[in-house]
Amino acid sequence: MNATERIKAFRSYLGSQGLKLTTQRDAIAKVLFTSEGEHLSLPELLERAQKIRSGIGYATVYRTMRLLVDGGFASEHQFGDGQTRYEPADDTKHHDHLICVRCGKVVEFEDPVIEARQDAIAAQNGFEVVAHRLEIYVRCLQGCEDKDNPA
Ligand SMILES: [Zn+2]
Ligand SMILES: [Zn+2]
Missing domain, CATH: 1.10.10.10 (Winged helix-like DNA-binding domain superfamily/Winged helix DNA-binding domain)
Structure with a gap:
């Protein structure tokens, strides 16, 4: 939509x-x-x-x-x-997030391997995935400004 x-x-x-x-x-x-x-x-x-x-x-x-x-x-x-x-929110499109702990930048991604692994892990434990939330906390490799302590 x-x-x-x-x-x-x-x-x-x-x-x-x-x-x-x-x-x-x-x-x-x-x-x-x-x-x-x-x-x-x-x-x-x-x-x-x-x-x-x-x-x-x-x-x-x-x-x-x-x-x-x-x-x-x-x-x-x-x-x-x-x-x-x-x-x-979009039911048809799912994405996960990478979040920089220094500058707060958020990047969206979707990885079919991660999605499939989650389904497999759930199934191995007798479950079916209804929804999930994946947040990966990262630090920019390029260097970025600390939003809490601006230079
Ligand atoms: Zn950053
Ligand atoms: Zn998002």
């Missing part, structure tokens, strides 16, 4: 839940759905949403992100920097 289709799906989800589609919720959903690969935190989502629709507050962003997660439109991650980060 592209961003426009996702917005439409979110709008009908709100309707089905008896929730109002507000321009604020719409702006926040738009920011999320156009942030593929970015893994935005709440303050970052807030900043972008305010550019589309001024007057949006932190609480509205927080509550709208809950709706998006509960409805299966967003997945949330904790990458070890104390921030919850969000990305558009």
